[in-house]
Every structure is written in structure tokens, then in C-alpha cells.
Amino acid sequence: MTKTLKSAQDFKNLGITSPEITQNIDTVSTKYAVAMTTELADCVKNPSSDDPVLRQFLPLIDELTTLPEEREDPIGDWPNTPVEGIVHRHKDRVLLKIVSICPVYCRFCFRREMVGPDKDNMLRPEQLDAAIDYIANHPEIWEVILTGGDPMMLSPRRARELTQRLEAIPHVKIIRWHTRMPVAKPDIVTAEYAQAIKSSTKSVFVALHANHANEFSNAAKQACANLIDAGIPMVSQSVLLKGVNDNLDALSDLMRTFVENRIRPYYLHHPDFAPGTSHFRVSVEEGQKLVQGLRNTLSGLCTPTYVVDIPGGVSKAIATPSDAREIDGQLSLRGQDGQWRAYPPSEK
Numbered sequence: 096m097t098k099t100l101k102s103a104q105d106f107k108n109l110g111i112t113s114p115e116i117t118q119n120i121d122t123v124s125t126k127y128a129v130a131m132t133t134e135l136a137d138c139v140k141n142p143s144s145d146d147p148v149l150r151q152f153l154p155l156i157d158e159l160t161t162l163p164e165e166r167e168d169p170i171g172d173w174p175n176t177p178v179e180g181i182v183h184r185h186k187d188r189v190l191l192k193i194v195s196i197c198p199v200y201c202r203f204c205f206r207r208e209m210v211g212p213d214k215d216n217m218l219r220p221e222q223l224d225a226a227i228d229y230i231a232n233h234p235e236i237w238e239v240i241l242t243g244g245d246p247m248m249l250s251p252r253r254a255r256e257l258t259q260r261l262e263a264i265p266h267v268k269i270i271r272w273h274t275r276m277p278v279a280k281p282d283i284v285t286a287e288y289a290q291a292i293k294s295s296t297k298s299v300f301v302a303l304h305a306n307h308a309n310e311f312s313n314a315a316k317q318a319c320a321n322l323i324d325a326g327i328p329m330v331s332q333s334v335l336l337k338g339v340n341d342n343l344d345a346l347s348d349l350m351r352t353f354v355e356n357r358i359r360p361y362y363l364h365h366p367d368f369a370p371g372t373s374h375f376r377v378s379v380e381e382g383q384k385l386v387q388g389l390r391n392t393l394s395g396l397c398t399p400t401y402v403v404d405i406p407g408g409v410s411k412a413i414a415t416p417s418d419a420r421e422i423d424g425q426l427s428l429r430g431q432d433g434q435w436r437a438y439p440p441s442e443k
């Protein structure tokens with residue numbers, strides 16, 4: 096493979112033979128962005144929709160079916176956006192969404208209506224100035240979470256400039272990068288890149304998004320080592336996905352692979368109600384059983400927190416039976432405000 100896979104022909108070249116699948120790829124790509132890097136394509140062991148790596152990036156016709164409970168902004172970014180690029184949902188932290196492009200386009204993406212090459216690729220200079228001003232003018236903001244899109248789409252020069260601008264805000268103590276780049280395009284995450292995002296006074300964390308152990312090529316492991324050896328701690332975030340990691344063996348391998356690479360398992364997300372993603376969804380009850388299975392069998396280092404975002408931007412709920420259980424025959428979640436809400440909600 097020599098180039099990012101985007102078209103039906105590219106996926107055929109990878110070895111997908113099913114006409115049922117290939118004839119729909121170009122149709123789906125008119126609605127949602129498609130991209131799978133060669134590095135991840137090289138991690139595919141079985142070129143079909145059953146492969147746990149390929150399934151994450153292979154467009155399927157199911158994506159064109161939107162269920163009533165699915166929504167364009169499933170976790171409520173828009174109502175919590177005071178200025179372009181900022182999401183201020185929780186008092187002491189903000190998301191800074193500086194780019195809306197990614198090296199790959201995950202078929203289950205919860206921001207799929209907001210990311211892609213056809214969107215505004217990055218904040219314009221005046222928008223970035225306004226976003227930085229917003230952070231500087233809110234002394235309660237302790238942590239800035241860089242997300243998008245994938246913030247490591249920034250060149251090392253821009254990544255360094257952004258870090259320096261945040262470095263200059265005294266009340267910001269933590270800068271957290273959320274990225275898929277170490278597994279999607281590991282050659283980008285060099286020791287030089289790690290130096291570009293280091294700050295002299297803030298703690299910098301990188302949260303790696305990976306969903307299957309097969310995503311960890313040797314180059315991906317080296318990319319993570321480049322960050323960690325530069326003094327940047329890493330945590331993980333994964334999505335529980337049907338056909339990718341919804342079994343105890345796959346989840347155990349994934350969590351152990353994180354820890355073996357010095358990445359602390361952090362969040363296992365229940366998939367959000369993004370449009371056209373129902374073929375990836377498992378029930379919260381299944382997720383609870385799987386996480387209990389991890390706890391019963393693995394080192395405590397390997398157990399992530401299983402969370403579900405309450406639609407509309409309320410908060411996350413910890414998806415343990417104490418905060419996610421059936422009430423009057425309906426699954427309900429308790430948010431950080433202590434209120435119980437039906438899941439999925441009956442109203443959009």
C-alpha cells in the first residue's frame with residue numbers, strides 16, 4: 096500500500112472482494128469522509144468487514160441508516176460553545192478544537208458531522224486568537240484538552256506555537272492532546288514532535304485513541320515511546336465497538352498492550368448516538384459484563400473506567416451498575432449532577 100485509502104478501488108486493492116461492500120463505498124463517501132492510512136491498512140489481517148482494524152475504517156451501507164435516537168451533535172458540543180473552537184462543558188476545563196481533519200476517519204466517529212476535509216480545516220487566525228483570549232480570560236480553566244479532528248494534524252511548528260501560547264496563560268496547568276496519530280501515522284510522532292508539544296511549566300498528557308491491539312505496529316510502539324521518553328505521560332481512550340473489541344479476549348489484549356507500552360488505560364467509552372453508527376453499538380449491560388470480566392481477570396493497571404456520555408452535553412456517567420441501571424423497565428444513567436435520565440432519551 097502506498098497511499099491513504101479513500102475510494103472503493105483503494106479498498107479493493109487491499110483485497111476486499113465482496114461486491115456488496117465495494118459498490119457502496121463511494122456512495123457512503125458522498126456523505127461521510129473516508130480515509131484509512133497505509134500504516135493501519137498494514138495492520139489488517141483479514142480483508143473483510145470482520146477484521147477488527149479494517150471494520151473501523153471501511154464504509155458500510157449501514158451508515159446511511161439513521162435511527163430516531165441518533166443525533167448530529169450527540170454529546171452536546173454546540174450548546175456549550177461560547178466562541179468558535181471552544182467547548183466549555185465543565186468549569187475547570189475546556190476543549191480546544193483547533194482542526195477538523197484527521198489522518199483517518201473512524202466510521203463510528205461521534206463528531207462525524209463536524210470533521211472531514213470538506214469542513215473548515217482549522218480555526219482561522221482571528222478565531223484562534225478569540226479562543227486563546229477566552230481561555231486567558233477564564234481563570235477557572237485549569238486544563239485545556241486539544242481535540243478536533245486530530246490536533247496532531249498540526250505541523251510541529253504550529254504545535255510548538257500553540258503550546259507556547261498556552262504556556263503563557265498562568266492558570267492553565269494541564270495540556271492534554273487527544274489523538275489517533277501514534278497508531279494512524281506513527282512517523283509523524285517523532286522525538287522532535289514530542290519536543291514541540293512539551294511545555295516548560297505545564298503538565299502535558301497525550302491520550303491515545305486505539306480500539307484493538309492489532310493497531311500497535313512496531314512503528315506505533317516507537318511513536319508512543321518517543322512521547323513517553325520525552326517525559327509526556329500517556330493515557331488511553333477506546334470505544335467499545337461491536338465486531339471490533341466487544342469480547343473479553345480482544346479487550347484484555349488491548350488493555351495489556353496499552354500497559355506494556357507504558358500507557359495507562361483511562362476511558363472505555365460506550366459508543367455515542369452518532370448518525371449511522373447503530374451497527375457498532377452494544378448494550379450498556381453487555382459493556383458492564385465485559386468490564387467486570389476485565390476486573391476479574393487482569394491486573395488493576397489494565398482496567399479502564401467505562402463511561403457513557405449522557406446525550407445533549409449533560410456529563411459523562413460512569414457506566415457501573417450504581418450509575419447505569421434499569422429503572423421502571425428503562426435503562427437510566429445518573430449524571431454528575433446526581434439526576435437520573437432515561438437512556439436513550441425519548442426527546443432529541
Ligand code: SF4
Pocket residue numbers: 196197198199200201203204205206207210243244245275304
Ligand atoms: S480520529 Fe477521532 S475525531 Fe477523527 S474520525 Fe476518528 S474518532 Fe472522529
